[in-house]
Amino acid sequence: MEKIIVRGGNRLSGTVKVEGAKNAVLPVIAATLLASDGKSVIRDVPTLSDVYTINEVLRFLNAEVGFDNNTVTVDASRELKVEAPFEYVRKMRASVLVMGSLLARNGRARVALPGGCAIGSRPIDQHLKGFEAMGATVKVGNGFIEAEAPEGRLHGAKIYLDFPSVGATENIMMAATLAKGTTILENVAKEPEIVDLANFLNKMGAKVRGAGTGTIRIEGVDVLFGAEHHIIPDRIEAGTFMVAAAITGGDVLVKGAVPEHATSLIAKMEEMGVQFIEEEEGVRVIGPSELKAVDIKTMPHPGFPTDMQSQMMALLLHAKGTSVITETVFENRFMHVEEFRRMNADVKIEGRSVIMEGPSNLQGAEVAATDLRAAAALILTGLVADGITRVTELKHLDRGYVDFHKKLASLGADIERVTEAEEDMSTTEQTIITDLNA
Ligand SMILES: CC(=O)N[C@H]1[C@@H](OP(=O)(O)OP(=O)(O)OC[C@H]2O[C@@H](n3ccc(=O)[nH]c3=O)[C@H](O)[C@@H]2O)O[C@H](CO)[C@@H](O)[C@@H]1O
Ligand SMILES: C=C(OP(=O)(O)O)C(=O)O
Numbered sequence: 398m399e400k401i402i403v404r405g406g407n408r409l410s411g412t413v414k415v416e417g418a419k420n421a422v423l424p425v426i427a428a429t430l431l432a433s434d435g436k437s438v439i440r441d442v443p444t445l446s447d448v449y450t451i452n453e454v455l456r457f458l459n460a461e462v463g464f465d466n467n468t469v470t471v472d473a474s475r476e477l478k479v480e481a482p483f484e485y486v487r488k489m490r491a492s493v494l495v496m497g498s499l500l501a502r503n504g505r506a507r508v509a510l511p512g513g514c515a516i517g518s519r520p521i522d523q524h525l526k527g528f529e530a531m532g533a534t535v536k537v538g539n540g541f542i543e544a545e546a547p548e549g550r551l552h553g554a555k556i557y558l559d560f561p562s563v564g565a566t567e568n569i570m571m572a573a574t575l576a577k578g579t580t581i582l583e584n585v586a587k588e589p590e591i592v593d594l595a596n597f598l599n600k601m602g603a604k605v606r607g608a609g610t611g612t613i614r615i616e617g618v619d620v621l622f623g624a625e626h627h628i629i630p631d632r633i634e635a636g637t638f639m640v641a642a643a644i645t646g647g648d649v650l651v652k653g654a655v656p657e658h659a660t661s662l663i664a665k666m667e668e669m670g671v672q673f674i675e676e677e678e679g680v681r682v683i684g685p686s687e688l689k690a691v692d693i694k695t696m697p698h699p700g701f702p703t704d705m706q707s708q709m710m711a712l713l714l715h716a717k718g719t720s721v722i723t724e725t726v727f728e729n730r731f732m733h734v735e736e737f738r739r740m741n742a743d744v745k746i747e748g749r750s751v752i753m754e755g756p757s758n759l760q761g762a763e764v765a766a767t768d769l770r771a772a773a774a775l776i777l778t779g780l781v782a783d784g785i786t787r788v789t790e791l792k793h794l795d796r797g798y799v800d801f802h803k804k805l806a807s808l809g810a811d812i813e814r815v816t817e818a819e820e821d822m823s824t825t826e827q828t829i830i831t832d833l834n835a
Contacts, residue, residue: 401788401802401814403779405761409647409808415635415654415679416799417441417467417628419448420704421590423491424567425597425626426451429471430460430498431574432601435623439469442628446795450489454481458495472623477502483509483540489796490514493521494564496544497571500528504549507541515768517727523562527569530554531576553578553617561586561697566613567594573615574603580615587611588698589658593629600624632658633704634798635680637773639663640708641805642682643671644715644781649808652679661701665691665709669716690718690755695726707733707774714742714757715781723750733771736764740775740782759783766790769797776801780810 422442429437442448442464452462452469458481460473479499486492486509499506511521525535525542531551533544553576558565566586571594573580585591587609595608601624604616635654642649643666656663656675663673663680670685690713695703703726713720714737724730731746738744741760744753761784766772772794779786788794791814794801802814 398789398817399791399814400817400820401776401791401794401812402820403761403776403786403788404811405759405780405782405784405786407645407780407809407811409642409645409649409780409805409810411808412650412652413638413804413808414652415630415638416443418590418593418631418633419443419445419797420563420588420633421593422448422628423451424494424571424590424594425628426455426469426471427494427498428571428594428598428601429623430455430458430473430477430495431502431571431598431621432473432623433502433620434474437471437473437601437623438625439471440467440625440627442467442469443631443799445797445799446792447489447491447797450485451492454485454492454495457481457485458499479503479505480507481509486511490519491564493524494568494571496524496542497528497568500533500544500546501551501572501575504546505544507543510537510540510542515732516730519727521564523558523560523565524568527556527558527565527582528572530556531572531580551576553580553615555581555583557583558585560584563588563591566591570594570598570605570613570615573617574598574605574621575619576615576617578617580617582613582615584611585613586697589629589632589655597624597626600626629658630655633702633770635659636662636702636705637708637777637798638804639666639671639680639682640712640777641780641808643669643684643688644712644777646684646686647808648681648683650676650679650681654680656680660699662705665693665701666712669712688712688716690716690720690753692721694723697726703727703730704770706730707770708777710734710737710744710751710753711774711777713753714744714755714759714778716755718755720753720755721750725749732767733774736767736771736775737778739764740778740786742778761786763787763789766793769793773798773801776805776812780805
């Protein structure tokens, strides 16, 4: 088992570069399956475990996939299989995003039911509602969802989402690109990753309009082609480094950060006393000597992102006064609260809200990551806690962050990633040194 070990107290400074967005690259790779002709070349792809997983899913489906130098190449021109098994979907829920592409391309798709995860039950009823409206017959049984289009092709439809689900918007958008006729999708998600996917689909020959607004219109075409695309920078990774700078009272240039993708986050952090300077290469973040408490409510974009909720909790624990965070997107995204308590955080859960009295007298402890953003948040807390923090369950971190500890170390954090054997060895060495000095 690996651990990240952080010794708190260092102020961060310097420059850190943001990777391509995990939540943009996964749907884009799923969309490459729509091309029955030509190769897709996707650039600025982060080396995350989720990317390796989606690549494996595509290979299983009979696409030819390469991944080198932050570039994924996909040739999906061969006949594709229709089934994505549970071993992949269990590893990563976003595997369900191949369903729209497969259904559009093959007229049939069979994908293992994702089930719940640490942040909530996460049903996919809105995805299925969209496929059904486009004429598909959807059956759920034996742990699989099976969808079949009449005579092998979906038709356009008018679809209203009950909630602006990111995954449902993406899956239905992909399915509609090859449907007969026009699809009008209403109350859709407006996240920057939706716009990135629409841009890629249009490069493939699709006709998608309105991405980034509440209504998306997709005129179906007969065939799509491989295309080249650069993935947008990861606004959540960028936000995580903004918090790292702020929590340590540091001065960090977050290179590649797009301020328009982080409006709600920057506004809240400014309210807390953090200074932001837009520079040519990115955003400079300067932390104050004392952070002010604020209230936050997570919402679909352009509201405050749920994927920054736990990192902001880390920041608010360090702020002076009473703060309240209300989580409205996922019903169970507070698993990290207990771990923060192990670090002496003054925090309590009341329904869908968390109340913090700050600043907490944060102390280093051994804590376990409960999901990928919680992993980052616990490490951020370790940067200002008294003593040593050890964070375990790093498989979560590796889903969403490339070289997180190395990037923080390059900014001046006292942080390392070790295996249990290495930690035991260094403890033994410490004991010998202490004994020799005695
Ligand atoms: C790979 C990826 O891009 N993941 C992001 C995506 O997840 P994901 O696409 O799964 O998130 P959704 O926007 O679909 O889910 C938001 C809420 O809607 C509910 N829901 C969703 C679909 C559905 O058919 N029925 C339903 O009830 C979910 O349970 C959840 O409570 O958006 C989330 C919300 O910004 C982010 O936290 C995730 O990081
Ligand atoms: C919840 C997240 O991702 P996923 O939807 O892939 O679990 C996330 O990126 O914070």
